[in-house]
Amino acid sequence: MVKMIRKMAKTVIIYIDIDDDLSLAGIKSPVIGETNVKEAIDKASEIMADDSDFNSMIVAYNIYKKMKKEGQDVEIVFLAGSQKGGLEAQRRISAQLDEIIKELNPQDSIIVYDSPEDAKALPIIQSRLKISGVQRVIVEQHRGVEETYILLGKYFKKILNEPRYSRIFLGVPGAILFAAGILEVLGLISYIVPVITILIGSAMIIRGFDLDEMMEKWWENSTIMVIAALLSSISFAISLINGYFTYISIKGNSVYVVSTVISSMLPYITFSVLILLGAKALSSALDKSIKLFHDIIKISAIIISYYIITDVLKNLEEGIYIIQFQSFYALTISSMVLIFAYIVLNLIEKYKFSSS
Template sequence: MIKIIMSKILIIYVDIDDDLGKIGVDTPAIGEEKVKKAIEIASETIPTDSDFNTMVVAYNIYKKLRKENNNVEIAFISGSEKSNVESQIDFAKKLDKAIEITNAEEAIIVYDSPEDAKAIPIIQSKLKVIGIERVIVEQYRGVEETYVLLGRYIRKAISDPRFARIFLGVPGIILIIIGIFSLLNLTIYATPAILIVVGLALLVRGLRIDEYIEQWWENSTIMVIAAIISIISTIIGIVEGYYVGITIKVYDVSSVFEILTVILPFIVFAVVVLFGAKAISKVMNKDIKVWHDIFRIISIIIIYYMIVLISKNFEENIIGVQLQTMYTLSIITMVLVSLYVVFSIIEKRLT
């Protein structure tokens, strides 16, 4: 039993992945007439879907509260078919519009799926939530109904970009790997390769790395391209270091430096590419702090050459040159730190 209060209550049906948009319903749909029209369209297009049942439940709650003389309004609000973050941003914008139109102060949330539950914190940040109703639709377990339900999920897995990446993308990569390894008579390596692909897919999806990359791409395409180049460079460096390492029979300080000098150029290149891309992004945004990244690039290159010089001295076992190199490295470090402090002071004064 919901307590009768005088403040404006907004009944919100949450559709975070914009299933309403797929059937031609624009949101936010505010008010009884628009809501009834949306339910009518849903009854014709998705009559067996849980979304339709949830819409009806939200409307029934609205009618019940209005009959009890509550100050109540109803709205169907959706997000978008994009990534989780963008969908939530779209939902928040539409929610702001609904609040502005209705002048609501409190909310009752009606939803049906865990994905829709992501909208709850957004609503709580803008309205006082006095009720939450999750609609769980029971399904018949007969053979025919099971096939219908299975077909619906398969169709969603194929048509929805978020699910298609996993259900189509990963099997596609696996089939390509099997085909290529079969042509090259390397089927013995196919199983490890498939396990790596599946493991990476689970890791990427489980940690939502794909969403972060997508968001990062939209915010800064240059940085994503630079990150890909850096990862490739790092992998090549590790492989090169591995092949050098397996040829070494006795491991000592000089052999470690030998492996390091092989890997280090690739690592330095990867880091320089990242900082260079960041500097380009700042130049495009007219950010005065671009000098930070330029300074880092110069410092990394100088330190790299000093490490290479030290490693050569260790290989030749020249003690005097080693001491001179360490002295030079110390001087360069102090100069770089001093320059950084000076530039930081200048930046503060300019800003």
Template sequence: MVKTIVIYVDIDDDIGDLGFSTPIIGEEKCKLTLDKAAYFMPTDSDFNSMVVAFNIYTDLKRKGEDTEIVFISGSKKGGTESQLEFSKKLDKVIEELSPEYAVVVYDSPDDARAIPIIQSRLKISAVQQVIVEQYRGVEETYMLLAKYIRKAVTEKRYARVFLGVPGIILALAGILAALNLSVYIEPTILIILGVAMVIKGLKIDDLIESWWENSTIMVITATVSIISLLIGVINLYIQLQIVRGLSSIQEFAFIILQILPYASFSAIILFGGKAISKGLNRDIRVWHDIIKIINIVIIYFILFTVVKDIIDNTYILTFQSLYTLILASIVIISIYITLTALEKYGILEKLIKRI
């Protein structure tokens, strides 16, 4: 059992570029990694962080502390994937060494994301952030700038922002200019930049990536659902430019009538995706989503009839429509109550297993 481990954190797996896989445990293996890093990346802040971690380890060892050094990396994918990978590797280290305390060494803000993960498993006795300060002339500054530009272009997590967002802006600006809609270029740029900031700021891209790994079906259906809503909004805007002379209540009904098919399709495709996902996993709760889809279909036809009557100035539901509505509601409520009871007492699960 080791009392203290000195952890060098490499959340974006730069060590992988040297041909090593982590966790790297022990003085000899870490020294071998340092020697190779000194040759291939002597000016990189990661190398300096490794050196600092190794020096802390040797200093503790000299003082008679029961200590060990480990290098732990995450993943090139960045975001949640890196943290999950780091967490798995940390568990391996703890299982092998059974430490009580940790000294954490890191250099970048991304690496700092590993600190709460370590803290959830070990007592952190010290944290050291390595900041490399150097004086550079004009030529060295250009070399450093070129290095970061190359990193922004070649590394996936940076390329999404530094290439993806400007690429979308340039493409849309070109399309709008070709269509003689140059007046919309500036608002389009502001919208794209705003959306990109919201996505990165709220880590929506990490969330979508996590969804994609857990359920590809849900990501696809959610995308189709959002596209459907956007098309509905565009169609509504176009129709409102054409239609004139409606009263306030008729205009409100007209808005509902135009957006209703797209919103209904959006909800149906979303719950349909959940139902398919649950069905593939043999989850008996799939019937919840099926009932929701049926309800959406019924609500669609009811709302369609009502708003159509308002626009036509009739305001009257026929007796047949009302009878059909009441009958459908009774049937759905009865089915829902029956399935809920069967699920509660485990009968539904037994029936599905027999099928």
């Protein structure tokens, strides 16, 4: 029985489409080989002929044809990421690149791309494969009034259809309009400027630190932790609001004010921490992990600390500035018990790991 072995190419021409516009033309990536690439270009010509991505595909194919005509050992592939962008797009590029290397076993590569976003894939490729050339495609256009409208229409379509654009250009203005309407109904329209500032600032922080992708990954990996994180955030926000209104409503010396404000915030902050630890413990229980006991110890430590701190704050509010022996005794005993339990559980975990 004779097996057909694909010829290994010395150089591979890689066209990068990190935002996966190929999928809009019904093209599934990776696209490997001249025949498949020609089919992909034919499909793209019907849907995205005026797009810079299509021009980049043509440039990559022309480079491949030129090198092949010169007798060089080359192959051509198209790699696509994700319309969500960010880490998900880069990870898909990475996975497809591994597939290409496994199938073609190339020695080096020439990269073709058209946007700065696509350039994010260059370090990923360079970490696995030598890059001997890079070609960025810049399409020059004479933009009259009619062409400008066509271009704006294309970008508006991207905003409507691609999630990574719609979140910013539709989501944020939508949230601002919604908040303005609510404030108008409540007669609080004078607060619209700080509300807009908070919304825009929050959107910039979320997008800048990729918090939306982080939350999405958390949701995929552990729905329990996402729900707990939301409840924890709400509880912490309530603690800040409660502390502020307590501060502006009381009078007295500085020690009394500080202790009273902390006392008003402490239950919500404690709940905020406990719900996160509780969710983690529940996840450990579902995974049947011994680390469940570690989480239980942390929860116990938080609860004990809450009661001891509450007792101390109560004494401060009453003008008692000396820590009573009863509080110190409870703190010492509880600490010793928790430390001993933690040591025992660590020994059990090590014994279980070594025996398995």
